[in-house]
Amino acid sequence: MAKGNHSNKHAIRNSKTQEKSAADLSPTMADEADKFDCYLQSVQEPEHEVDMFNLVYNEINGRKPLTLREDFCGTFAVCCDWVKSDKNRRAWAVDLSDETLQWGKDHNLGKLKPAVAERVEVLRQDVREGNTPPVDILAAQNFSFWCFKTRTELLDYFRKARANLADDGLMIMDMMGGQDCYDTDLVDKRTIVKGKNGFKYHWEQAYFNPVNADVSFYIHFKFGDGSKLKRAFEYHWRFWTIPEVRELLLEAGFSEALVYWDEEEDEDKDAKWVTTEEMRNDASWICYIVARK
Numbered sequence: 001m002a003k004g005n006h007s008n009k010h011a012i013r014n015s016k017t018q019e020k021s022a023a024d025l026s027p028t029m030a031d032e033a034d035k036f037d038c039y040l041q042s043v044q045e046p047e048h049e050v051d052m053f054n055l056v057y058n059e060i061n062g063r064k065p066l067t068l069r070e071d072f073c074g075t076f077a078v079c080c081d082w083v084k085s086d087k088n089r090r091a092w093a094v095d096l097s098d099e100t101l102q103w104g105k106d107h108n109l110g111k112l113k114p115a116v117a118e119r120v121e122v123l124r125q126d127v128r129e130g131n132t133p134p135v136d137i138l139a140a141q142n143f144s145f146w147c148f149k150t151r152t153e154l155l156d157y158f159r160k161a162r163a164n165l166a167d168d169g170l171m172i173m174d175m176m177g178g179q180d181c182y183d184t185d186l187v188d189k190r191t192i193v194k195g196k197n198g199f200k201y202h203w204e205q206a207y208f209n210p211v212n213a214d215v216s217f218y219i220h221f222k223f224g225d226g227s228k229l230k231r232a233f234e235y236h237w238r239f240w241t242i243p244e245v246r247e248l249l250l251e252a253g254f255s256e257a258l259v260y261w262d263e264e265e266d267e268d269k270d271a272k273w274v275t276t277e278e279m280r281n282d283a284s285w286i287c288y289i290v291a292r293k
Ligand SMILES: C[S@@+](CC[C@H](N)C(=O)[O-])C[C@H]1O[C@@H](n2cnc3c(N)ncnc32)[C@H](O)[C@@H]1O
Pocket: 043, 044, 071, 072, 073, 074, 075, 094, 095, 096, 097, 100, 125, 126, 127, 128, 140, 141, 142, 143, 144, 147
């Protein structure tokens, strides 16, 4: 009896341990999340990029652009939207990361009809390599060229990017700034989708060195059950300024480097991109630099 009791207790204790382990082992929302999907939902608006490229190219060249090279393309969502937007459009997607490109092939390219998907060519290579025909637009989005930390490196990239453009081609890149962007220990939090499957996007500005303008940024995702994907993406860049980038573009041989700013102050309304040489000193801003070959 005593023995039985003891073994019963033991059995009960064992089953509790098993229950606890099973709970411990059951996957959290973070375990089940796809970091590339979270990134796409929180950071990218590919259709807006395509609209912006159309607007600027048409304003400068008076026609519709047909070819796009997307440097630092990641999962090349912009290339996919580009070819979807016109049956005569082609795109070249360039990135170094096998994992990221594969996700793009499986998810973004995989969603397109075969006849559309075949107009995207994916190249796993350094952006400083050529291998693409001269294009109407070469885009380098989400501040990715900030990975080049010296004037020499950035100038070299701009020269090579220019060589990849058609004679009336445009290089388009985004920039951010404003005093808030230099704050460290600052986490900008946004809720992406409300409800059961919602998650939070955290942009952390972790480090800034005023001596050489080195910065470290992290993207974390936080889920409804409290679990997190910490440092899902991390960037160690130089914080370039608009005048530095414009000067280097001209030095690289571009004939003009224009700044396009969103004139619309109401965030709920569509952006109104205008070229400008002077703008209000917003605490944080994003703009585009458009360089004409
Ligand atoms: C900030 S992500 C940008 C992804 C995408 N362009 C977007 O708008 O979200 C930077 C990407 O650049 C790629 N990358 C970094 N250095 C590179 C290089 N020298 N050549 C090609 N790709 C590079 C990384 O693999 C990464 O996918």
